[in-house]
Amino acid sequence: xxxxxxxxxxxxxxxxxxxxxxxxxxxxxxxxxxxxxxxxxxxxxxxxxxxxxxxxxxxxxxxxxxxxxxxxxxxxxxxxxxxxxxxxxxxxxxxxxxxxxxxxxxxxxxxxxxxxxxxxxxxxxxxxxxxxxxxxxxxxxxxxxxxxxxxxxxxxxxxxxxxxxxxxxxxxxxxxxxxxxxxxxxxxxxxxxxxxxxxxxxxxxxxxxxxxxxxxxxxxxxxxxxxx
Amino acid sequence: xxxxxxxxxxxxxxxxxxxxxxxxxxxxxxxxxxxxxxxxxxxxxxxxxxxxxxxxxxxxxxxxxxxxxxxxxxxxxxxxxxxxxxxxxxxxxxxxxxxxxxxxxxxxxxxxxxxxxxxxxxxxxxxxxxxxxxxxxxxxxxxxxxxxxxxxxxxxxxxxxxxxxxxxxxxxxxxxxxxxxxxxxxxxxxxxxxxxxxxxxxxxxxxxxxxxxxxxxxxxxxxxxxxxxxxxxxxxxxxxxxxxxxxxxxxxxxxxxxxxxxxxxxxxxx
Numbered sequence: 001x002x003x004x005x006x007x008x009x010x011x012x013x014x015x016x017x018x019x020x021x022x023x024x025x026x027x028x029x030x031x032x033x034x035x036x037x038x039x040x041x042x043x044x045x046x047x048x049x050x051x052x053x054x055x056x057x058x059x060x061x062x063x064x065x066x067x068x069x070x071x072x073x074x075x076x077x078x079x080x081x082x083x084x085x086x087x088x089x090x091x092x093x094x095x096x097x098x099x100x101x102x103x104x105x106x107x108x109x110x111x112x113x114x115x116x117x118x119x120x121x122x123x124x125x126x127x128x129x130x131x132x133x134x135x136x137x138x139x140x141x142x143x144x145x146x147x148x149x150x151x152x153x154x155x156x157x158x159x160x161x162x163x164x165x166x167x168x169x170x171x172x173x174x175x176x177x178x179x180x181x182x183x184x185x186x187x188x189x190x191x192x193x194x195x196x197x198x199x200x201x202x203x204x205x206x207x208x209x210x211x212x213x214x215x216x217x218x219x220x221x222x223x224x225x226x227x228x
Numbered sequence: 229x230x231x232x233x234x235x236x237x238x239x240x241x242x243x244x245x246x247x248x249x250x251x252x253x254x255x256x257x258x259x260x261x262x263x264x265x266x267x268x269x270x271x272x273x274x275x276x277x278x279x280x281x282x283x284x285x286x287x288x289x290x291x292x293x294x295x296x297x298x299x300x301x302x303x304x305x306x307x308x309x310x311x312x313x314x315x316x317x318x319x320x321x322x323x324x325x326x327x328x329x330x331x332x333x334x335x336x337x338x339x340x341x342x343x344x345x346x347x348x349x350x351x352x353x354x355x356x357x358x359x360x361x362x363x364x365x366x367x368x369x370x371x372x373x374x375x376x377x378x379x380x381x382x383x384x385x386x387x388x389x390x391x392x393x394x395x396x397x398x399x400x401x402x403x404x405x406x407x408x409x410x411x412x413x414x415x416x417x418x419x420x421x422x423x424x425x426x427x428x429x430x431x432x433x434x435x436x437x438x439x440x441x442x443x444x445x446x447x448x449x450x451x452x453x454x455x456x457x458x459x460x461x462x463x464x465x466x467x468x469x470x471x472x473x474x475x476x477x478x479x480x481x482x483x484x485x486x487x488x489x490x491x492x493x494x495x496x497x498x
Contacts, residue, residue: 113314116279116386117328117376118304131318207318210360 003177011166015185018162022145022152025084026193029091029148030141036092037099038125051097058093062086062151066158078159087152091144098140102133135208138201142194149190153182163189229255230276230384230416235285237271237441245271246282246441253433255383258410258417260431262424268441269420273386276418277306289384304332307377307385307415311392313369315361315376321347322357325375332380339379346375351405367398371405378413387419391426403429424465436461 004011036054040047065086067077075082106129114128153164166182169175202209230253237246246268253259261269274280275287278299287294294302308314315324325343330336344354350371361369370390377385391399403426410417421427427434428449435446438460445457453472456462466472473488476496483496 107317109310109312109314110316112279113308113310114316116277116303116308116310116314118300118331120300123331128316128318132316134318205318207360207362210363 003175004181007178007181011163011181011185014161014163014165015189018149018152018164018186018189021080021083021155021160021162022087022149022189023193025087025091025152026141026145026148028084028088029095029144030137032088033092033096033099033140034130034137036096037101038103038129040096040100041103047100051100054092054096056093057089060089062090062154063157065089066154080155080160083152083155083158083160087148090151091148094147095140095144098143099133099137102136102140103129105136106132131205134201134205138197138205142197145193145197146190149193150186153186229253229290230418231286231288231291232272232275233286233288235272235275235282235287237268237275237280238283244440246275249285249441249443251435251443251446253416253418255416256414257432258419258430259433259435260419260421260427261435261437262421262427262431263437264422264439266439267437269422269437270388271441272437273388273418273420276384276386277303277308279303304328304380305382305384307380307382309370309373309377309385309387309390311389313361313366313373315369315372317361319360320357321359321361321364321372324361324372325379327376328379343375343379346378347372349378349409350375365398366394367402370394370398370402374406374409378409378415383416385415385417387417389420389422392421392423399426406430428465436464438464 033054036050040050066082069075069082069086070077070079073082073085075085110128110132111124114124119127152162153167155162156164156166156168163182163186166178166185170178170182232249232251232253235246235249236244238244249272251259261272263269271280275282276289276294278294278297281295289297315321316327319327322340322343325346326334326336326339329339329342334342344357347354347357352368352371352375356364356368356372361372364372373390377387391402394402406417407430417430419427419430431449433446434449434452436444436452438444444464445452445461447455452461452465453467456465456467462468469488471487471489471491471493474485474493475488477484477486483498484492485494485496487493
């Protein structure tokens, strides 16, 4: 504990740096995956190819990817952007199948009815499909949040500072408390972002709670409508 | 007036859903398409608002071939009510009812005011306006579906088995409501059902369809009972049995009407 109290500034600063690496990667992977997932849902023939290719991204060893990426991007291996790109690719691998499933899961009747009342193809996507895919997309996003925050620690190995630096430094100097602090801080950060995502979900998708409230109160007598 | 001229539909998988259909659907009347599943009745209905395009023949609304009309604009001008209400589950009742007017550019305030009136029209309490569809009973959801179908005051209202998924008591209430509404509003209603009793109750014209999307008979309920076109129709409407075959029986000087099974159906007016 004494280590932690005398290094609070360092832990705070690394937490912010860690956030700056993970949050853009989380947002980018989400924003890129939703259209890919929609394409895979909409055009069945593309599904196998898209989902398999995106899934395979996760099979690339992370250290190898971090070192190979600069060849394509022209960035330095130690650039934070290099790490964000890598984290985004892994994020896409994690969420894209969920995104396709989210669109698959929308009730066929609701989709047809949106067409029948006169939504254009894009209007239907924006007003019906995207919000209705929301709950499943959120669950995918939560997995990406946790995995990205955890994976961002690898930056320390190639010289991009993050909470992972507490591991590498702690190992080199034999400070157990520093390693433990790094682990706990990473987990806390993941939990914090996860909580924010859940709260944002409640705010943006109030209808999901209305439905749950009705189900939980289904024991109560239902007052049927009375005709005029 | 809606007119089908030599309309057929073959789906890409080879199924012939509709073949050689000619019908005239008169304005301001209720026409019911009735048949068992696979008779092409829903396909026929969906050709009116171009959710399905025919592979042959023409569908005309007031003399205009619908294939020349832009589908999205066409759908916004026609009311559509479907089974399981088809309401958007993430929108409040009021927003669901106001959907189509707002798609057509009506301002939110006006569209919402009109939506509240429509809740009155279909017999729903205005306090339900801020609820989500999942918080309503099945019957209430169907009423909201009808309100949404009427929201732009369309001339044509398409109803695809709208009361198929509610219990018999609520279904009977909804049927009576529809008759009352139709009496007040006089829309051109095209109604799809597999229930012949519902068809006879609601339809001014009843179109009986059989497998392969062919029309067996299109006439008023009375004509169909009096002169079934063929054995299929006679059998389908049950003209020769059960509660359709009524006899008179004299009970203590009063004329009682009984059905084929001997159950009392009513008293003959004197």
